[in-house]
Each structure stands twice: as structure tokens, then as C-alpha cells.
Amino acid sequence: MGSAVLSGTLNAVGSDLASVEERIGYRFRDQSVLELALSHISAVKGDAPRLRSYQRMEFLGDHVLGSVVSHMLYLAFPEGEEGDLSRRLAELVREEACAEVAQDMDLGPFIRLGPGESQSGAHKRRAILADVAESVVAAVFLDGGYEAANQVVERFWRPRLETPRRPLRDAKTVLQEWAQARGLPPPSYREVIRSGPDHAPRFTVAVDLPGLKSEQADGASKQNAQKAAAAAFLVREGVWKKDES
Template sequence: MGSLVHHGKLKVRGSDLSAVEARLGYRFSDQAQLDLALSHISAVKGASPRLRSYQRLEFLGDHVLGAVVSHMLYEAFPGAEEGELSRRLAELVREEACAEVADDMELGPHIRLGPGEAQAGTNKRRAILADVAESVVAAVFLDGGYAAANDLVERFWRARLEAPRRPLRDAKTVLQEWAQARGLPPPVYREVSRSGPDHAPNFVMAVDLPGQVSAEAQGSSKQAAQKAAAAAFLLREGVWNGNEA
């Protein structure tokens, strides 16, 4: 850790936080904001520890992040309806996604913890890392305004926006929505065959829709085979976009 220097009522880790700034690509006018964003409640002594840890910043950062990512999605996917945009937003701001961003920002080693939490490795917990990533977004917002926060989120979330790490929707859900949009009843799945031993079965499932050619696929469980059949149907119809499973 870098040396501590007094900054108002806070002790700010000058050289330590400069390394964080370099990784973020943003230099704080008030480095105390960044120090607060990296301060876990266990490291705060005295009265009102929650007010002097990152918890309030996390609240703000969650909403700033949501606003920036929502705008990014609105611009990036002009043909997407509200439901798809909502699913994409949920994927980008979920806990694990924010924790991955915290890893990219290399925040873990710089989180200020109490002795017990430090020994327990709290700075490696995914929930804590996610909280701190949001807190840092808030700190940049407070220090530099919306434009600075926007730049930070663009820098660390853009790649995830363009290439989701997980499927956005289940193929069965996509097919059901496709059928509903055409006034068709929900797809019906039927077992075509089952083979293999009990410990390693193989199912072939078909999906049927009125007036449509059935699609078949196999899987190690009925559910997996149903998803594969739905995916096969969507691929055949040319409505598969590569972000479902």
C-alpha cells in the first residue's frame, strides 16, 4: 500500500491511489472520493461507519451505471425492443459482470479493509468487488460529472456490451416469443426417442408448431434436447442472432 497523506478528514493513500487512477484512465481532482470508494466498512472506525465507507457511493454508482449503460444500449441496438434492451442491461450490470470489471480495473488489492476482513481475503469476494466497481463509477461521477463517468463506463463495459459473456435468453423463450408474435400457440415439445444407459441417457426431442415443419435435436436430458430443438428451429427460420442458447 502507498503512504497515507491527510486530505481533509480522510487519510488518502496518495501513491497507491495514483496507480488506481492510471488503471482507470482518470485523474481525480479530489482523490478522497476514490479513497472513499475503496473503503470497506470494516476499515472505518468511529461513529456512522456506513456513511464513511463506500456504501452510499455504491447506491449512487448503481444508478449512474444503469443510466450510462442504458444509453449505450439504446444507441448500439436501434432495432431492439424494450424487452431485449432490459435483458441486455440486466446482463451488463449484474454482480458477476461488475466483479469482472473490478478485476479489469485491478481494484481488489487497493480495497481498504479491517484486519480481520483483510486476513479473510474479503477483497477477493465477488460481491465486494462488484460493489466497489459501482462505487468507483459514482466517485468519478461526483468528481468529474456525467461525461467522466460515461467515459469510464464506455472504457470498461463496451466490450461486454458488444459481446455478451452469457446467453441473453433461453432458446425456448425466444421460440415462444416468435410464435406469439405470429399468433401461434405455444410450442409443443415431444420425446422422439431415448437411448443409452440410465447414467448417460440421450434424448431426441421435437418441437411442433401449427403450420410449421417440426425441428428435432438431441441432448443428455429432456430439457437440453428441448433447448437444442428450439435452437434448431430458430436457426432454420433465420431468426437466431447468436446470443441465445
């Protein structure tokens, strides 16, 4: 796999990726694979930038990560039912969790960005960090196979499996159950505004329940924004504590 032609630069001094390899615990046979996994679309010159940025690798990494984490959960919870395992999986592969892993890997300073994105501090943006974490998983998979990817995922996702950071039930599910218990109809969600460029949109969504004040939140996708709005609603009504949302 050849390197993409890049217009951006690393935020870190120099282009040595050895420290990234040390952090993730894997030495690449072909560093260009890792370089591609760290290349945001804004840093790519020429035709078909989506094919020569990390976007395709993020797609692959998302599925490799889901496969490895699903196997981890299957073994870790032999009595777990499908619904419980699905909730745990969703928690472990959500955007926030992947962004935290990217921070643990210290990937931010090594993300290749175009000048505008670099100046805006995009290497700290949660959605980009989450995408890069998945892309790095894909890079390890492509360079070293499933077992190598499995070891990296075990190293960084196992602690989150053993100690969940928040309630395992989805905020939208909890809010719907809360409304049902009070004789209210299911919550409705509406898009308030969409902002940002096409390759990195942000959605603001409001959640409505009759007779109660609406709550708004934003996210990198409508689904994430809906979950965040539901979580904010639950915190406001005292159902969840702030550190659980």
C-alpha cells in the same frame, strides 16, 4: 468531501492511488473521493460507518452505471425492443459483470478492509468487487461529472456490450418456460440458509419442480441466489451448457 477515518489498510504496498487512476483512465482532482470509494465498512472507525464507507457511493454508482449503459444500449441497438434492451442491461450491470470489471481495473489490492476481512481475502470476494466497481463509477461522477463517468463506463463496459458473456435471457425465465412446456407448474424458490454478517450476507436458495430433484445455489442476495439455482438446474437438465450459466 473529506476522507473517512479508517482502521484498515490497503492490501497493496503504500497508499499511492495513481496506479488505480491509470488503470481506470481518470485522474482525480480530489483523491479522497477515490479513497472513500475503496473503503469497505469493516475499515471504518467511529460513528455511522455506513455513511463513511463506500456504501452510499455504491448506491449512486449503481444508478449512474445504469443510466450510462442504458444510453449505450439505446444507441447500439436502434431496432431493439424494450424487453431485449432490459435483458441486455441486466446482463451488463449484474454482480458478476461488475466484479469482472473490478478485476479488469485491478481494484482488489487497493480495497481498504478491516483486519479480519483482509485476512479472509475479502478483496477477492465477488460481491465486494462488484460494489467497489460501482463505487468507483460514482467517484468519477462526483469528481468529474457525467461525461467523465460516461468515458470510464464506455471503456470497461463497451466490450461486454459488444460480446455478451452468456445468454441474454434470465435463467429464471428460461426455467419457467422450460417447465411450462412440459406441463409443470412454475418453479418455486425457498431460502435454505442465510449466513455471513449483516453487511455482507450470503443466501442459499433451492429451486423445486414437482417430480424432479431440487437444485441449490448461493448468492449475495436472494434474487442472485435464485438465478444461480435456476441456472444450475438448467445445466443439470442439459438445457444450458455449463459455460452459459
